[in-house]
Amino acid sequence: MAPKKLGLKQRYAHMTRGLDWETSYQPMDAVYPFDSFEGIKIKDWSAWEDPFRLTMDAYWKFQGEKERKLYAVLDAFAQNNGQTGISDARYANVLKLFLTGVSPLEYQAHRGFAFAGRHLRGVGPRVACQMQSLDELRHVQTQIHTISHYNKYFDGISEFRHMHDRVWYLSVPKSFFDDARSAGPFEYMIAIGFAFEYVLTNLLFVPFMSGAAYNGDMSTVTFGFSAQSDESRHMTLGIEVIKFLLEQHPDNLPIVQKWVDKWFWRGHRVLGLVAMMMDYMLPKPVMSWKEAWEIYFTEAGGSLFTDLARYGLKVPKYADVATAEAEHISHQNWAIFYQYTHAAGFHTWMPDKAHLDWLSEKYPNTFDKYYRPRWEMWAEMEKQGKRFYNNALPQLCQTCQIPMGYTEPGDPTTIAFRCSEVDGETYHFCSDGCKDIFDGEPEKYAQSWLPVHQIFQGNCGGATVPDVLNWYRMNVGADNMDYVGSPDEKLWNEWHAGKVRDAV
Amino acid sequence: MTVQIKTIDLEPKRHTFGHIARRLGGDKPATRYQEATLDLQATDNFHYKPLWEPEYWHYDTRKTAVVMEDWYKPLDPRQFYYATYNISRANANQAVERNFTFVEERDLLGKLDAALKAKLISGLLPIRHLHWGSNMNMAEACQRGYGTAVTAPCIFSAGDHLGMAQIVSRIGLLLDEQTGAALDTAKDAWMNDPAWQGVRRLIEDTFVERDWFHLYVAQTLGVNAVLLDLVYKHADAAWGPAAVPVAMLTEFMADWRAEEGKWSDAVVKTVAAESEANKALISGWAKTWIDRAEAAARPLATALLGDAAAATAAADAARTRARSLGLSL
């Protein structure tokens, strides 16, 4: 009788799992020194399931093909001057925020997954993490290559690397990822693999990239959706990680629950920037933040947490607060950036009538009551030459590092303040979620490099706003301030006038 | 309606990013490699010390004893970024597929006699574990290293080693009619056969090296230049009538060594040239690991070829190579 051939699953097991061995010349704990201090108990690494059984040859083949397609689009976009065909030059501001705020996180993810891909003791997750490390490098590099073309024409993009390490609002995404990178490998996997990739990134990539398509940016939608096809692999890794940890030992549940709570809230705060991009910065909006939240958190997250309930895992703490905030967060963030437009590396504007009407329709419970009147007042002040700027430096939340502009749950006219005292110092927070995170690890969050504190301590180029902006390498009058009157606007109008003239 | 845009209107305001222009000494068009690589890693104003290693920041130049004024000096001569890396490997892999099909259709391995099959199983297949260990080391160099110029090619190299481990695994599946039995036997040889124990001990010792550039030198000049070259370059005679199919099925490895060697040589050479102190450290590391690799290679060479001459030849070639990079051994 002929010996039995291997099936696909066993074959993959041989191609990956079989490669690893228990070391004997060096103790395993010396080879893997970082995977035990978090208190996670793993009885049997071999119980890990590989959902996508991708060998390197298949990886190269698929990824090489995706890259050929993507770069063909990028080349065509540049050759055809696709930047002139976007819906409006205001659109370019989402790319500024994306490249300065999001792309550097992809790089961090690349290095973080290399860490997990070396230091988790199980071979299955290690291989998956290494592929994700490669993918994340892909994402940052394709984003740079896509937006590179816009950088040739639009301001606010050129110093993205320098700004990410310094500018006040960019410390929000930066500290988010520094937090994950400085955590142990299991927390990193729950933070990025599960909470961010599985629960939250759809909110960033699916409706937002669809918005890019709708606004005529074929290059961004191509990298966005192409990146998201890797993301599906990452999501399966994220869900496998959480199931694996919960199945391995009941003692893991409280640790994992704490991480899920923490990283859900951290992610929710960072994604507030995306909420603003979707509701305010896409000249032709496709879906409101609230709608996206309903589809991708309430509905998709609901299915997920129903599934995970069998392990005793609960819906993240404050998920209800986050859902209630979906009615407010984009508006409150846009208000912050509008007030501080002189210190921001992208342009702001007050929405026009049609856009206001769209917001009224999408946010029937809150927009007309709390936000529309403010926008109309600010627009009126602009007309009178009294455009409103906030010249005081804001107090920042010690955890999420966003200016303390959010309101109390259930009371949208009162700013929320929370504080904790540690070793005689008082720390301030925007919400119960951020306070809880601090209280869980005060020694960690007391270290935060808070941009406003740093300015006051003299570590950011000087004592005046121009000194600080200079230290940011912000090209004052081009990178910052309102869209109206900006060089971006002037250039756009020239292109557009040319088009109209030639069409006549 | 026709839409025409005058060329003059579309003159770019700038040609590249600010940090790239400062590197190039002015605003000029940059390559995709440059834009995807230079100064990409964050350098300043980190928020929290890692819980797992609070003595360092997660990006920290002090994680190796060598000192560079600028970690963007050791560039990749291949100018790989993700797309060019993957497309290059996808192309190379088409040749792998053709070679496997050729060998499989003619059953060139299946019809070998049992003794030669056994020799391939115990003498060639265990190298997949050495690739896997090498994969771990390059992932470590990527996560622990400093500056995208070096760390990005390290994760590419990690991917390459996994790919090569899987190519060797496929050779195993050709030898045992796709049952996996040969791979189990080969793993047993890796764990227990005296011919492989020096090699296994060496790679396990590299796993605990926490100085990432030391590890990089151990991997590229010790493991790659001595051990992999012994098996892929100096051991043809061991395979007798299987030498040609083995050469076909491991063609990827031969091409990869030639190509990756250009990169790793350039990195070692550049970092050693930075200072006398770097040169002394790297020379010491290179000597240690080439010597150790030679000692580990001797029993393996003897098992494969009858004597240790090939181990000496591989080690001597590695020494010559190291000297050509400016090291004193």
Added chain:
Amino acid sequence: MAQIASITLLHNDDARPIIEAILADNPGVRVLNMPGAVKLDRDDELVINRASVEERLGRSWEPQEIQLVLISMAGNLDEDDDHFTLSWKH
């Protein structure tokens, strides 16, 4: 509330046979069209059958090839030679 198994695909020529196969093989599937993408939702389980895709594509097709057009998904994945299934069933 039902748990929703979901897949989001590029809305292009390469994905069309897969979308059609899903529509044919999954009664009650709901479709959300977005610029550039299409989201397909179904209660509890959503299946892509290799045979159905091949029938529409006119060539052999590996479920792994879905990676080239995949944008997102929800549900536990089970993939083998003949199908790609997203499910909340246990």
